[in-house]
Amino acid sequence: MSLLEVAGLRIAAGARDIVRDLSFSVAEGETLALVGESGSGKSATARAVIGLLPPGLRHAGGRIALAGQDLSALPPATLRALRGPGMGMVFQEPMTSLNPAQRIGAQMAEGLALHTTLDAAARKRACIAMLERVGITDPERRLLAYPHEFSGGMRQRIMLASVMLLRPRLLIADEPTTALDTLTQAEVLALMKELAREQGSSILLITHDLGLVSRHADRALVMQSGQAVEEGPAAPLLAAPRHAYTRALVAALPRRGPARVIPPAPPLIEARSLSVAYPGRGGWFRRAAPMPAVQSVSLSIHPGEVVALVGGSGSGKTTLGRAMLRLLPASGGSLLFGGQDVTARSGPALLDFRLACQIVFQDPYSSLDPRMRVRDIVAEPLRLPAGMAPADRLARAEAMLAEVGLAGLGDRFPHALSGGQRQRVAIARALVRNPAFVVADEAVSALDATVRQQVIALLRDQQRKRGFACLFVTHDLGVVEEIADRVVVMQHGRIVEEGPRDQVLDAPAHDYTRALLAASVRLQG
């Protein structure tokens, strides 16, 4: 008999249905993956199961049964008693899913106090054992710590620990690792699977990452616009997708492109022993020591070349990228552009450098001014150098928008665009002035698989067409395979390995690179 039975589920937002006629089941001990693009209704479904739809969403029909018991018919108190030991949920954002004002010990013990008859000492023992189990060292002392004292990965593990402590029969995990870097992501997911196996829990895993599905799920359910389009055992479904949408998803997985030959030329931009440090937090009377983030890095990029910069979270990728655009001041070393030292340039001389370089940020939403129309955003770079008539600027912006496939959307505000469309706007803004060098800082990490594929394609095409050099910052090796000519690996603010793409990916020399490659999930089969 299956543990969870969902039949004919309908979720409405006002008059609009966002989930329609959805039926699926999860068997005891099974892992079911819910996949689909952003906004297809995955989270809404998960929240409906646990009975915590956000305000504005309504469970409008259909049956949800846990172990044969119809949840929608239960009084609130009974339903509350089921939450925790019956079903637990791990949320996507490790940073906001723990209460910042409560010690983690209290937060973990809270569920035990509510659902078990253990006394305080026993609860504490259980918490310590669980923390140890998820790999938090010195658990006894850590019980008294607050969430902000842990890293993202640790928090996600603590979150998992607090849920698993109640031995839920069903574990719902809504994109539990998207906010984590590749290495941590693999660790947390493995841990989750392991705990579930030990306790015999079933998992409802929500993700947009087909790689994860292939590695961790028994069965998969593909959703599109609130409806199930395909369901079946994970491996065959991914190997031979039947539905067009599933096929598109699978096709969107990155593939290695052919290696290019870059004609030899003097470097376009060159960092020589570049160091960047953040000022330490000082008081009124004492200045703290600066915190080095990039240490003596030398890197040169040639015209038309795409260099991928990979590394774990906090390794200094973003810092290096910004320093190469002089958005951050260097604390040591020098920066050369076209053979000229631009390290200390300012005023009009710096403007020349600015005009030649551009950046595309990770978060397409926060990098676009939400109060400007798309057309104005794209036209804004053309203010400089002065001289172009406003009408010409708008015409040029429209042409650029058409080029990135956004013809006719110039009137919209960023919020009225999808994530992929927003990132296209950001790319259009970066390219409209024909820069010689572009830094793309995690430009596709926030996008779901299909959209990411489209944006990568766009970037690649534009790069081929315009021939700008590009520093592509990412933690996703799949993207590297697709687009990079050369790969640079960073760790702790230093470059630990560097070389042509195929060489670094196929025969990694450094341990760190090998670990990164092992953690990176690729579709199997």
Added chain:
Amino acid sequence: MALYVLKRLLAAIPTLLLVAASVFFLMRLIPGDPALLILGDAATPESVADLRAAMGLDRSLPVQFGLWLSQVAAGDLGLSITSGEAVGPLILDRFGVTAAIVLAAVAIAALVAVPAGMLAAWRQGSWGDIAAVSLATLLLSIPSFWLGLILLLVFGLKLGWVPVVGYVTFAEDAWAALGYIALPVATLALVEIGVLIRMARASTIEVLRLDYIAHARAKGVPEHRVLLRHAFPNAFAPTLTLLGLVLGNLLGGIAVIETVFTLPGLGRLLVEAIFARDYPVIQGVMLFIALVYVGVNLVVDLLYPVFDPRVAAS
């Protein structure tokens, strides 16, 4: 911790100096002469000059300022030029009254308004929510001198529950003291409830959207506990900051209420000193108020980590 407090107090010195200087020179810019006020319509030029000399007002402004500053640095706020009392003890004496009223009122207001605001946020859009918001707006639009008189007429005169005028300290007769400060506290509390309800409601709405609230619910935590244990500390933290600002301001600024209820408080002292151009008192009170303001905000900053441990004090 002690070091931190010391540092913060040292950091407040420029602000205090600025306050001292601006009060000193602003007051001298204002037309009006304390000697003239004491002598009234019968003043002659000679008697005014004599009195000004006796008050030390005949010296040049920078000299007066320097003298005053060195006096203050030695811990002496000088003597009132109208009553001859020492300003320091005078302020402390009056501050007791003001502090009793303000602290009681703000505490009551917070005890009523924060739960009300949180409940309103919890049931956002319900009739209860609308009622709470309207009540808050209504309370916000009544001037305190008006509300105070109404309360005085109703509870003091009509019902005779509390005395209309007078004051004794708690040390003398706690029960009677309660009767004397009941109405001013109620007036101030009602006004503050208006402000606090809106504040508490807004920050609770923000907090209730966050994942950890959903997480708590997903653990099966009952609603009252969600509100109390999970939403409250987080929603209260921003309210606390504003509470500090409000409190700092009130401690020096309830002159109107003190006048209506005939209480010998700091606000009335200041207003009366301004009207009498009693420079040493004005300067002393303003300096004191600034210090209280700095102190209250320091206390708030020290308390803040209790509600939001992310902000550690040092």
Added chain:
Amino acid sequence: MKRLRLNLVIGGTLMGAVLALAVLALAWTPYDPVRTNLRRRLRPPSAEYWLGTDEFGRDVASRLMAGAVTSLGVAAATVLVALAIGIAIGLASGFLRGWVDRVLGAVNDTLLAFPGILLALGLLAVIGPSRSGIVLALGLAYAPTVARVVRGSVLSIREREFVEASRALGNSEGYTLLRHVLPHTAAPVIVLATSLFGWVILSESALSFLGLGVPPPAATWGNMLASARPFMAEAPLLSIAPGALIAMCLLGVNLLGDALRDLLDPRDGA
């Protein structure tokens, strides 16, 4: 969505009514609002004097109408002054940081540590009691609060990537500040401005109570309320009428402010 429309409708209606009253008062009032008549003081409402007469025998209805013009005018002007000064200080100290922020911060703290109404009292005595004096004094008294709010929101906005994007384009700091940072302070500023509007009306009233408000005989709701206080027992309408108008106006302004904030936010506006 539903809340937005309710705000807009109720707030708009209330403010519309108050504004209409003010506009009408510019053209016509039943009687001259400052004309005293000592033979008919403190009359109860009648067909002749709809809301009765005050302690100088002036027609209360006419004074309420004329008061709408003055009160709204003074409040609006004061809020504008406070916003202009506060936004300038807040933007400068939030965006430039460093020593500019320190110095402005100390000045701001100084002003904040002054009880607002007493600051106004002192300034008024220097500037002199005139409508513009009140506006300037109260404006200065409230500017630090605005500056604080603006600085807070600038500090968070300047960390957003689109500000950095603007720098990366080679835009000057000034342009970035005005084009990309300033508009985003609108939401908190609007909410604050609507609260300020109410505070100003009440502060003017408290100043009148202390004898320093808008110079008589011009009517403002605040000074009507202040001077009606002694007659609360004999002529309750004298206080209730301006009090009710103040409450109505504040409710309207606050609701409109909420609605405006929602409207200005492109994310919710769609």
Added chain:
Amino acid sequence: QDLLRIRLNADIRSTDPGVNRDGNTDGIHWHIVEGLVALRDDATVAPMLAERVDVSPDGLTYTFPLRAGIRFHNGQPLTAGDVAFAMQRYMRREVNWRCRADLDSAVTRLVAVETPDDRTVAMRLEKPSALFLTILARPDCGQAGIWHRDSLNADGSWRAPIGTGPFRLGEWRRGQFVELTRFADYAALPGEPTGLVGNKAPLVERVRFTIIPDEAAARAALLAGNIDILPDARSRDLPELRARPGFTVHSSPSMDLQAVLMQTRDPLLQDVRMRRAIALALDVPELVRAVSEGGSRPSRSPIPPASGFNTPAMLDVPARDLAQARRLAQEAGYRGQKLRIITTRRWEAFYEIAVVVQDMLKEAGIESELEVLEWATQLDRYSRGDYQMMAFGFSARLDPSLSYEMFTGPKATQPRKAWDNPAVQALLDQTMAETDANRRRATFEAMHARLLEEVPIIALYSSTTNGVTPRHVQGYRSWAVDAPRAWGVRISR
């Protein structure tokens, strides 16, 4: 039963009589200390600590035999030495006694205080003065009150008053109340109480002056039974208080003066026709009726109707004449300029006068605007003569010469003076040296006529003091000075 509670509208300034003082302060002091002479109800001077006053024929020596059996609050008997000691302190410049300058002026100069024997004090003047005794009796001079030398600290500074009055100082809690206690050994004069003399026997154990600044709160306190005497009810509240059963209103004309001042150096107002036009535009009886709720009598003379020097001619109020006012203004070259009238809200009467004046002027085609200032600022403008018109009030002057002196004088040295006319100044000096009442009266009539002609000020009325008591308070009477008297008052329930 033994506690009498009286409203005080502001705290007192000190316990040092006549030195650091205001009207409230004087009102407390006169319960504690007494002078050689004091005022009667009608503002004439009567002996108090002195048995009688003997004036030498040349008018230069005043002899005061002291009454027998008078003791200070500390039990010591009163001696001539005590009087001389107190007077000498008053005359020291650094003490800043309010009336030192008055006793050291061209008109009145005290040259010696002598004690021929233990029971007699003699004071000598440089030349005869009509004002000497009045100055000694003036409440604002602390009645030149006599206190025991233990009232001073060792270093000569003031400690606390040890007087001979019916009450001794109890507790003064600043900002809250001043409490007095009965002086059991008080040697009361026989007869009825009048002014600050007569039978001043204390009939209650304690008197507490409770400080209540807010008028509305004070009224509420009276009605709620929290105070027993409201000595200064606002005229606005009178109709309602009179109608209330169980309360008695005690009205008494006071000797202050409410007036409109005009700056005779102002380009527009220097033309006497303009000033006359303004005076003619005012309907003074109507104005006074409105402002005082019918409690005061209109009078265009600075000498209060309550004064013995007031004559029927002075009580005559010229009628309003709008046509004439318009014509005069026209002739004076008035072309619709806006006059500025300074006033304050500190004293409600000033404010109301200004509002009504503005309105009445408008009916005569004279435009004006109000400049409502805070009191300290108005006083500053007054003392610098920096005004066009001003609603103003002079505190009580108990001698008719002083009633004129308060606004007459050379602007060059005393800018506050409104009337700068050497001829009038000469008349005024004459009244001060003259001791014959009838001759003084005649001079005042002449001055009154000139005042109406030149109108540097428009005298309007002297206000009325309205005390209110509930039924259980007996024996309370208001009088010409605002502040209340607690002797002779008893509580019986």
